[in-house]
Amino acid sequence: METLIFDQLPPVGEQNVSNLRSLPKTPTGIRGFDDITGGGLPRGRPTLVCGGAGSGKTLFGLEFLVQGAVQFDEPGVYIAFEETAEELTANVRSLGFDLDELVAQKRLALDYVQIDRGDVAESGSYSLYGLFLRAAHAISSVGAKRIFIDTIENLLGGLLDQDVVRSELRLLFRWLKDQGITAVITAERGEGSLTRRGLEEYVSDCVVLLDHRVIDEVATRRIRVVKYRGTTHGTNEYPFLISPRGIDVLPVSAMSLEHAAPIDRIPSGVDRLDTMLGGGGYYRGSSVMVSGTAGTGKSSLAAAFVDSVCRRGQRALYFAFEESPRQIIRNMRSIGIDLAPWVDQGLLRLHATRPTLFGLENHLAYIHEQVRDFEPQAMVVDPITNLNAVGGHADVKRMLMRLVDTLKDREITGLFTSLSNGGDTMELRDAGMASLIDTWMLIRAIELNGERNRALNILKSRGMAHSNQVRELVLSSEGLKLTDVYLGADGVLTGSARLSQEAKDLAAERSTAEDVEQKQRDVGMKCRAIDARIEALKAEHEAEEADLKRFLLGVQKREVKRVEVTEAMAKNRKADAQGEGTALVEGHYE
């Protein structure tokens, strides 16, 4: 009944991701696959998995069954047309699945169907009802919700009457649908068509393509959901790995841009750089790219970042494609960064591989696995451009995009170094990648006056009031330092030119200071001289005043004396009138 209702469902809008729930899905349990399909395979319907020999079809189906039985409590049936049950059990045990155990627990039923063309004669019409019976018997014996038929098109090769087989297959799939069993059917990849024998005609609800191709001698496995009726799905090719744990579809590139945007910062490990970024460093969870030619200090900047992350007790992951971990530790010691304690404390993991060791997608898968395993707060890929050795520029960009998505999803701050060839094309070459990057720094080597120095500037930094200045990156045994550069007639001055300019400035500053001091001294002395004279004059002034006072006092005393004398003389003369004497005195004066 259920299946009939689904049949009547109109296809949902292609863009409407929220409608993913409208079609019931059965999770496969295959890591990553359920994400790209928005939940798994269509429940109660057959899915065709096609691919060439050795592309991982059987493993896909088996994992679907085993995970169903183990994780989702959905027993399954495996009908094999290729391998014998014994071969198969042995093969999958190497991948960590114990089929015998599941069979014993009645969570899995196996049926190996032998179709040997030379063995069978055909005479007259027949049906494949025997196969139906076997499937039905197996399903009912374990109460199966899942079935995996591998590879049913062997029937088409094993039997002559193609028309019969085709109509019977149609019936079988119809019947499985009616039973509400989620089926996975594998088929060989055909030339110019999905399957060699056109099976896609019968199984049209969901078609998954597995691919195993070799590009530049490097093999990469990819998976693609070609068709998924009635639901949105990721249509890209996704790389996958066959790891000891089974299939790993990796990494999951987000179908939408819905990453969180943390506003808190994570220090870059170089104080001045934090200031240049508007204070505090990079945004947490952002992606940082450091471009530069060889020997400009990209790795050192990365190491400084990692060092500061670990110093705060957080975890960092460092992928190196050029140096071995020991080499990195030794070299970074020369600039005063000791990473060894962080490695010992388990805060830092250094992974060094040659880019050509495996394909680009495998690198990505490996990185992804490590990220998932270690859950770091920061990650470095040094340098990401070395991956160009195993993939085209466009591939590397795609990989970076996936990586950036993964990191953003987990709010891991990622720092990628990018080795440029130099010249004007440098910025252009990286520009394609830079659109994925939040903070992009460029370190240039400036060759002047017979020396080579490093100039760092921030080309962009999203959402930050970052500095537009060029700074000189100085590497010394005390670590990394950013200093101002001088803009002269010949361009920016760095290194010795800067030092000499600094010395000149210092000299000029000094002489000015001396002048001022001299002047101050001179004026001071003059002032003191003037003050002294003022004091002298004051003293003279006081002396004059005192002299005057004394004089006036003398005059007064004499007058008093004269009056006394006159009075005494008048007395003596027995002057009759006071006036007489007075007149005399007055007369004396005249």
Add this chain to the structure above:
Amino acid sequence: MNDLQDAPPEPDASAAGPETWELRLYVAGRTPRCLVAIANLKKICEEHLCGRYWIEVIDLATSPQLAKAHEIVAIPTLVRTAPLPKRKVIGDLSDVRRVLAGLEVEPTPP
């Protein structure tokens, strides 16, 4: 469905020589095709293996577990269990020449 397992009498098995043909016909219910196959088989045996055969008809509709045990995919399927090695013929056995070739039976000239 025991009525289908009508092993025909073996009229002169001893007289026919050492080789007895043991044939199993797998059918599923009484579908027209299965009935045709049974009829065709009887006719062929009578004509070409007269007195040297033994037929067992197995109905998988009643014992489906035998489909897996006996490796049956197509219905009807005829299996020669003796003489060894096993031979299989699938279909309603309407093409006599192919049945004989499949069972490796020397046709008896008419």
